[in-house]
Amino acid sequence: MYQYILKRVLLTIPTLLGAAALVFLLMRLIPGDICLVRLGSGGASFDPKALIACHKEIGVDRPILVQFLEFIWGIIRFDFGTSMWSGKPVSTEILARLPISVEIALLATTVAVGIAIPLGTISALKQNTWIDVAVRIFAIGGIATPSFWLGIVSVLLVLDITSWVSGTPWMPPIDYVPIWKDPIRNLSMAILPAITVGYRYAAVSMRMTRSAMLEVMREDYVRTARAKGLINKLIINRHALKNALLPVVTLIGIEFAFLIGGLVVTEQVFNLNGVGRLFVQAVQNQDYTLTQALVMLTVAVFVFTNLAVDLLYGWLDPRIHFA
């Protein structure tokens, strides 16, 4: 088991380096200049000498190969340098945004799992009944509805409903406060994005749970359990659901990793100062160092989430051994 984990961790090194090379090259293929965006986007004039000084200050005037080697050397030392845009360490920029993204990801996952597994299971067990049809409609609705649209509509609905009920419109706070400082304010900001993101996430997971449960319920060992006279509840909880969860866990893992850096639009709709919004800013501003670090973070989250999912397989299915 430990050897397996070590092997998987070592395998992440070429993956990360490959991703690093790719993002380094792709960023430089995008036309544009961070200093021009910084100095000129306000529309006012600026000193041409300031442009040259800016290039020199952030190091983009050096040969590409030098910049690449410096980037790789930084990765090896876990030092991603400073943001070309703000001049602050990249780690500071990311760590300032990570808590809200992780919180939304965890809450959305809780919402998704809390909805998807029970409803997916019920839908499979009540196949082709009105309950199944209702759950499937609910799931397809979630897949078909973009979460940013749902986000906008949910804010407007909350505004209109509170205005109608109390005469004073209410909306979630537009600035983040850590949960340990003010739990109520924190949750009132996070709950709506968590639900809108969690709904789509739940819909996908629900469909997967239903399919897996339908498949498992037709397996020989479930028939055997029934023949032995086990009660239905025990068959579902102890034998069927655990096995059906294998593909669902994989899906949840991938979705969770996506949420860390992928809530690009949702974070904008709710004014969340998260990693997704930072990602957009970094690309728009052509902040190479920050974009590179964010891609590396996303790759790392994916790699390690997949590792965690693989390890979970062993607990869910004792037949799986790590060698």
Next chain:
Amino acid sequence: MSFRSALLSMAFCAALALPAAAADTPKRGGILTYMIPADAPPSLDAHRETTYATVHATAPFYSVLIRINPENPASPDDFVCDVCTEMPKPTDDGKTWTFKIRDDVKWHDGTPLTAADVAKSWQELVHPDPGMLSARAPYFVMIDTVEATDASTVVFKLKFATSAFLPALGDPFAYIYKKDILERDPHFYERNVLGSGPFKFTEYQTGQSIEGVRNPDYYRKGQPYLDGFKAIFTPKQAVELDAIRADRAATEFRGMPPSARDQLTKELGDKVTVLTGDWNCVNMITANHQRKPFDDVRVRRALMLAIDQWKGAPPLSRIVNMHTVGGIVFPGSSMAATKEELQKIAGYWPDIEKSRAEARRLLKEAGAEGLTFELMNRNVDQPYKFIATWVIDEWAKVGLHVTQKVLPTGPFYEGLRGNTFDVTVDFNCQGLVNPAMDVGKFLPHSVYSENYGNYDDQKDIDLYQAMLHETDPVKQRQAMREFETYVLDTQAHAIMMPWWERIVPMRSYVKGWKINPSHYVNQDLGTVWLDQ
């Protein structure tokens, strides 16, 4: 009228006047929450940045030497002292300006602000040390030296006398920084705040918000009225609208489109106040003179003549933040062309049929009938995409076939700098109304780096220099007309779009803030108070 009835009348008038007077008396207290409709700025150092996001976030912490009168900010040339004692008269034929510095100004660390701090800040703005950035150094081109002759005197010596000096000095980005800090760590102000303004810095949450509290030692006694403020970065307009509606924030000070104004007034009624005025920002259409057939002045004039500015502006102003037809000078300035003067320039003729007939004639003569080309544009709705849609339709009326190419900001700038466009939507948005400097945009690229027409034109430069160096206001205005006519009519170097309109909706309880033509100006919040 008997004495008694006169007394009664006076009492009645006084009673009527009392509530109004009471309502206008500033109240102390409260925290103002407002939004900055942008992502967080690269740094907090206004000397090196050009974005309003820096000013809106940090102006309350700093003092400046002189500023636009906060009681009369709509006037582009009403300058008053901030840390100086009185506006000086120049000596040496207008080339020497001596400012006396107040002796009651303290830094937020309690130490006194002196003339040496003012001089050092301005030295860095005009002639930055190697490795330092002063983004707007070209605006201070007339300044030769800045020196502190004693603890309370700063002397500016100019290379030449010009009316552009005082507006340059009123640059809202020109914060006074502390001399010994600048000498110890020139990059200090990029990530730290230490000013002498009405508010003391308390917290900056990276990328999210900035907060300040009242400075009890502020030199304008009684100000500021607020206990503090919180500014939140909200780059999405939908969030701003919802936040004002739900009173999560009272306002944003940059400006919103007409649709936002209409929606908020409809939903909030008298709970929202809308301030509007002309905005010192304008878009223009610039043709790349190095691309055929735009090297031909006849083609450029035809592009200009095809557009009906007078008929287009009113309906556009209902959906987009554009309002006033103008030339190269901000319409609210005394240097701007009158309507009668404008109507003599190609593209502003009152008879659009005559104008379009001339456009067709010129295109035919230049062999460019039915010309097809691409209009490069920036991926920004207000007003860029509206402008492009409008002018493409106007050009179609003289037989031109134009498609719009919309690019994100980075590639858009790359296109402008790399000359990879036929015709582009261009822009000019300055920190302060300073006509003589603002129209530098219409100088060739070799002189003004943000001109993207890619032409050389010595006459253009000569006319500009004559205008810039003219100290007599009447003659300078006339010189400006000659420069404007040459740029817009003779050479058609640029096609002006209607000037922007600034629309600032705010919760009605916000008082003491007055709208002005620049979204960079009057942001120290010293006069703002909450009627709650």
